[in-house]
Amino acid sequence: MSPDNALGSFSSIDQMLGSVSDGENETIGERLAAKYAAQQRNKMAVNEVQKRIDRRKAYMEIDEQRDDTGLLLGLAAAFLLPALIILVVAYFTGYLDRLYLTALTLR
CATH class of the missing domain: 1.20.5 (Single alpha-helices involved in coiled-coils or other helix-helix interfaces)
Known part of the structure; x- marks a missing residue:
């Protein structure tokens, strides 16, 4: 066994194990x-x-x-209460009846 052969076998074992660089x-x-x-x-x-x-x-x-319940109730009240108040006032003053009778006579 010569020293060149021994080196060749070591390098082939190292390459098989991945301890020598892989071309990069x-x-x-x-x-x-x-x-x-x-x-x-x-x-x-x-x-x-x-x-x-x-x-x-x-x-x-x-x-x-x-809790957003208060906010949602406040927004609902802000939009619904004015309309309800207007309708209640119109009903008790007779405006809705007069409006209904006017609508009947136009036909």
Whole structure:
């Protein structure tokens, strides 16, 4: 067994195990560093998504505690009460009867 043969067998074993660069002139350390960096980026992206989900959950909890009944009743009263008051006044003054009789005579 010559020293050249021994080196050749070591390099072929290293290539089989992937410890020698694969034609890209990239070492194992560089590939591991790139893989680690990619994992960290994915982890950061997941963390950002999780933070956004947590903020949305917190907002929804605050939103669920809010009671809008008063606001909706106030808006309904603001639109319906004036119309009802006008109709009640028109009914008791006889304006609706006069309007009805006028409508009958126009036919």
